[in-house]
Amino acid sequence: MSAQGLSTNNLSVFYGEKQAVKKVSMDFEERSVTALIGPSGCGKSTFLRSLNRMNDLISGARIEGEVWIGDKNICDPHTDVVRLRQRIGMVWQKPNPFHKSIYENIAFGPRYHGVKGRKQLDEIVETCLRKTALWDEVKDRLSQSGLALSGGQQQRLCIARSLAVQPNILLMDEPASALDPVSTAKIEELISELKKDYTIVIVTHNMQQAARVSDRTAFFFLGDLIEYDDTQKMFTNPSKKSTDDYISGRFG
Amino acid sequence: MRAKTVDRIATAIIICVAGFIMLVLAALLGYLLVRGLKHISFDFLTSAPQAIKVGGGIGPQLFNSLFLLVLTMIITVPLGIGAGIYMSEYAKDNKLTAFIRLIVEVLSSFPSIVIGLFGLLVIVNTFGFGYSLLSGALALTVFNLPMMVRLTEQSLRNVPKEQKEAGLALGLSRWKTISSIMIPVALPSIVTGSILAAGRVFGEAAALLFTAGMSSPRLDFTNWNPLSPTSPLNPMRPAETLAVHIWKINSEGLAPDAPEIAAGASAVLVIMVLLFNLGARWFGRVVYRKLTASK
Ligand SMILES: Nc1ncnc2c1ncn2[C@@H]1O[C@H](COP(=O)(O)OP(=O)(O)O)[C@@H](O)[C@H]1O
Ligand SMILES: [Mg+2]
Numbered sequence: 001m002s003a004q005g006l007s008t009n010n011l012s013v014f015y016g017e018k019q020a021v022k023k024v025s026m027d028f029e030e031r032s033v034t035a036l037i038g039p040s041g042c043g044k045s046t047f048l049r050s051l052n053r054m055n056d057l058i059s060g061a062r063i064e065g066e067v068w069i070g071d072k073n074i075c076d077p078h079t080d081v082v083r084l085r086q087r088i089g090m091v092w093q094k095p096n097p098f099h100k101s102i103y104e105n106i107a108f109g110p111r112y113h114g115v116k117g118r119k120q121l122d123e124i125v126e127t128c129l130r131k132t133a134l135w136d137e138v139k140d141r142l143s144q145s146g147l148a149l150s151g152g153q154q155q156r157l158c159i160a161r162s163l164a165v166q167p168n169i170l171l172m173d174e175p176a177s178a179l180d181p182v183s184t185a186k187i188e189e190l191i192s193e194l195k196k197d198y199t200i201v202i203v204t205h206n207m208q209q210a211a212r213v214s215d216r217t218a219f220f221f222l223g224d225l226i227e228y229d230d231t232q233k234m235f236t237n238p239s240k241k242s243t244d245d246y247i248s249g250r251f252g
Numbered sequence: 253m254r255a256k257t258v259d260r261i262a263t264a265i266i267i268c269v270a271g272f273i274m275l276v277l278a279a280l281l282g283y284l285l286v287r288g289l290k291h292i293s294f295d296f297l298t299s300a301p302q303a304i305k306v307g308g309g310i311g312p313q314l315f316n317s318l319f320l321l322v323l324t325m326i327i328t329v330p331l332g333i334g335a336g337i338y339m340s341e342y343a344k345d346n347k348l349t350a351f352i353r354l355i356v357e358v359l360s361s362f363p364s365i366v367i368g369l370f371g372l373l374v375i376v377n378t379f380g381f382g383y384s385l386l387s388g389a390l391a392l393t394v395f396n397l398p399m400m401v402r403l404t405e406q407s408l409r410n411v412p413k414e415q416k417e418a419g420l421a422l423g424l425s426r427w428k429t430i431s432s433i434m435i436p437v438a439l440p441s442i443v444t445g446s447i448l449a450a451g452r453v454f455g456e457a458a459a460l461l462f463t464a465g466m467s468s469p470r471l472d473f474t475n476w477n478p479l480s481p482t483s484p485l486n487p488m489r490p491a492e493t494l495a496v497h498i499w500k501i502n503s504e505g506l507a508p509d510a511p512e513i514a515a516g517a518s519a520v521l522v523i524m525v526l527l528f529n530l531g532a533r534w535f536g537r538v539v540y541r542k543l544t545a546s547k
């Protein structure tokens with residue numbers, strides 16, 4: 001395991017009495033895309049959100065087991081959650097830009113983390129907007145509200161925002177499911193581009209999307225990790241029957 | 253067809269009710285202004301009242317109302333927003349929090365005369381602040397704080413939770429997320445809450461009778477030393493506000509033109525509330541735009 005490698009070991013998540021994720025152990029490949037698929041309610045989001053301790057915000061949520069990033073178990077109560085989250089970007093299903101200008105949406109994070117100077121911030125903003133193929137569309141209106149953009153643009157702005165604090169890992173929870181087909185295609189293209197630099201974990205309920213963008217796919221069912229393998233193999237020759245049933249649309 | 257008829261009837265009723273309310277409000281405002289405006293002059297707004305002679309003004313009372321407003325808001329707004337943030341973002345969901353919430357609810361429906369008596373016993377006598385602007389401001393804080401807390405808490409809860417998560421996911425601290433991401437979104441509702449609280453300061457009389465007092469010492473508007481007893485800025489002096497003044501001259505005014513003064517003062521009060529409302533809303537909008545880059 002290298003310095004930034006991400007993995008879980010017997011990770012369970014409970015909401016009160018209810019166990020939403022059951023002893024899941026997974027190794028994520030660096031600089032590649034891992035898709036989490038499974039019927040709605042099977043614990044994909046819960047699992048994803050435990051990778052950056054976002055479930056801490058939900059009262060009654062409890063984690064057992066380990067999540068390793070490099071040589072640190074981030075479930076350790078002594079973990080500096082604020083520092084941790086800086087290294088892990090997150091993108092939600094519904095685009096959620098800050099109620100601030102396009103420029104501020106991106107500059108806010110790095111400025112908070114100590115990047116001073118207009119010139120450096122300008123550079124970060126431009127780099128991040130270029131990475132998300134948004135620069136040409138918004139470069140003339142950086143001072144406008146991020147909310148004035150279209151849904152697809154907002155989602156790319158949110159991705160750009162998370163890149164601005166230089167994470168190693170990107171967590172995406174159905175990032176394209178609220179978008180139109182054209183915007184979806186752009187996001188997928190972007191993901192394929194970003195995996196050169198980031199370890200990406202993406203939840204999706206869209207089989208074709210998983211097949212298109214991911215290198216590895218994990219199939220969850222009722223909180224259990226049923227099968228985890230190369231995407232190619234998962235979609236052509238899965239070893240578990242329920243995986244096959246789900247992928248070929250026989251349930252879920 | 254039937255659904256359509258029901259829809260029409262419902263619409264008609266709603267329009268009637270709305271129209272009726274508008275009418276009542278317009279009539280009320282019109283009556284107050286028509287009766288009062290003709291007594292308002294520069295002299296009326298700036299000169300001191302007369303005990304038994306014609307021609308007294310409301311200068312000190314007007315000033316007292318404004319000063320008390322500022323003083324109260326300086327205490328209420330930070331406390332209210334702070335406690336609202338605590339209740340919404342930091343307090344654990346347990347019995348104690350539920351109990352605090354209950355107390356806040358009860359307090360917010362307390363009759364103001366009771367608050368006035370509480371102010372007299374505790375603030376004026378026990379703390380020894382005497383009849384003073386400060387006592388009045390503290391009593392009004394007791395009166396307004398619950399609403400401020402509840403409105404702040406509610407407006408923060410109404411901020412989409414994805415905003416908060418986005419802030420935290422960037423590695424912002426909890427406080428930074430609240431202060432820079434959530435508060436700007438909640439700002440319009442918080443401003444509205446502050447305006448409501450301020451309106452109650454202008455209009456309140458009962459809570460002030462025994463706290464800020466019913467008399468105004470001779471003020472020297474050239475003396476700006478806040479420690480001097482004749483300085484308008486001294487927060488430890490008794491101060492009759494406009495609302496209290498209206499109540500007083502209506503019940504025991506000896507000046508022959510007392511009814512006219514009351515009418516004039518009422519109109520001034522209404523205009524002040526209106527102006528303050530518009531001003532605060534404008535200010536809130538400017539700040540909101542500045543913080544959120546919205547149009
Ligand atoms: N905040 C919560 N409180 C209680 N139960 C929850 C909460 N969030 C999700 N759950 C439950 O946990 C299970 C997994 O949910 P989730 O992770 O959202 O599934 P998915 O993302 O795969 O649709 C579901 O049964 C859901 O009802
Ligand atoms: Mg989900």
